[in-house]
Amino acid sequence: MFGKEILKNLRAYQQGKQISDVKKEFNLKNIVKLASNENPYGYSQNVNKLFTTMNLNLEIYPDGYATNIRQSLANKLEVAEDELVFGNGSDEIITLICRAFLEPGYNTVMAHPTFTQYRHHSLIEGATVFEVPTVNGYHDLDAMLEKVDQKTNVIWICAPDNPSGTLISESNLKTFLNQVPKRTLVVLDEAYYEFVSEENKYDTNNLLNNYPNLIVLRTFSKAYGLAGLRIGYGIMNKEIAHKLNVVRGAFNTTRLAQEAAIIALEDETFLNKVVSHNAKVKKDFVEFLKNHNFKVYDSETNFILVQIPGKGNDAALQLLKQGYIVRSGELLGYDDTIRITIGLEEDMENLKAVMLDLKSHT
Numbered sequence: 001m002f003g004k005e006i007l008k009n010l011r012a013y014q015q016g017k018q019i020s021d022v023k024k025e026f027n028l029k030n031i032v033k034l035a036s037n038e039n040p041y042g043y044s045q046n047v048n049k050l051f052t053t054m055n056l057n058l059e060i061y062p063d064g065y066a067t068n069i070r071q072s073l074a075n076k077l078e079v080a081e082d083e084l085v086f087g088n089g090s091d092e093i094i095t096l097i098c099r100a101f102l103e104p105g106y107n108t109v110m111a112h113p114t115f116t117q118y119r120h121h122s123l124i125e126g127a128t129v130f131e132v133p134t135v136n137g138y139h140d141l142d143a144m145l146e147k148v149d150q151k152t153n154v155i156w157i158c159a160p161d162n163p164s165g166t167l168i169s170e171s172n173l174k175t176f177l178n179q180v181p182k183r184t185l186v187v188l189d190e191a192y193y194e195f196v197s198e199e200n201k202y203d204t205n206n207l208l209n210n211y212p213n214l215i216v217l218r219t220f221s222k223a224y225g226l227a228g229l230r231i232g233y234g235i236m237n238k239e240i241a242h243k244l245n246v247v248r249g250a251f252n253t254t255r256l257a258q259e260a261a262i263i264a265l266e267d268e269t270f271l272n273k274v275v276s277h278n279a280k281v282k283k284d285f286v287e288f289l290k291n292h293n294f295k296v297y298d299s300e301t302n303f304i305l306v307q308i309p310g311k312g313n314d315a316a317l318q319l320l321k322q323g324y325i326v327r328s329g330e331l332l333g334y335d336d337t338i339r340i341t342i343g344l345e346e347d348m349e350n351l352k353a354v355m356l357d358l359k360s361h362t
């Protein structure tokens, strides 16, 4: 009755279970949430200082251009200030890209499964969505290229991918970008960029300089631990940035989020700690799982996709009863898996026995 026809077929985002609900439902005291790829180490303690000292002035609108964080980030990334766009999380920038560049009569190409929001917002704008099956969790770039035609406005590359955790190599990416028509935008979603091992990190500035049709998305939600404040950004040539700024809400990021992001950006010690702890705990946990014959998808992120005997929903429920909230692969397009965020060392250590139990009960 009301609204666009397509909305009848789409669901609102299904978020992971809330800790308080799980405690009540299963009568548990301790819950470990490993479902949304949040940061188990929190965020820079310097951000807390900001909360107690900052003159909030909540009656005043924030700086819609996000001038201060823009300057900080432009310096750090060595890009021009007008090559950045800020969003209420990088989620919002995905929405803005769809709003600005997709409409009925045009199409968009993406992997399947991948981060669900690309498909969701593309459909809402009335674009045709071409989804190309992943191979062992990796984007199949050649098959994606075959789908590209005169009407392809946007291609989505999730690098590293959510939910698989895989990262396509920079050389494969370049081979792909060389063949994409110049009129087609390529979105490189690097939400987990900071977690990528040094030897596999892309030379992003070089890519941006060579491919003017590229949009890179990053976020403060993951390695910086500021998911609750909602701030992410895109890097792109200024002509594309201008278009996204036209469609974005006038005051789409709050002053608190902007200020916190500046402080988080400066605290490299915290970031390095997060990244190195994640790498160490992930390596140990993956080794354990592999030694016990679990298939684990390659991961360059702070989460892993694990194949389990049986279905994802059953396994996730079994873990939930023991106090671990993980994400069922059934919601993510990999039915026989669960996605586990890498938590604190102690929690992952305790989870090992529960994983073995999972194997023996199915």
Ligand SMILES: Cc1ncc(COP(=O)(O)O)c(C=O)c1O
Binding pocket: 036, 037, 088, 089, 090, 091, 092, 115, 158, 161, 162, 189, 191, 218, 219, 220, 221, 227, 231, 232
């Ligand atoms: C691949 C990917 N892109 C984008 C986002 C959105 O992150 P945010 O809106 O918190 O910046 C996420 C969050 O899980 C993600 O996994």
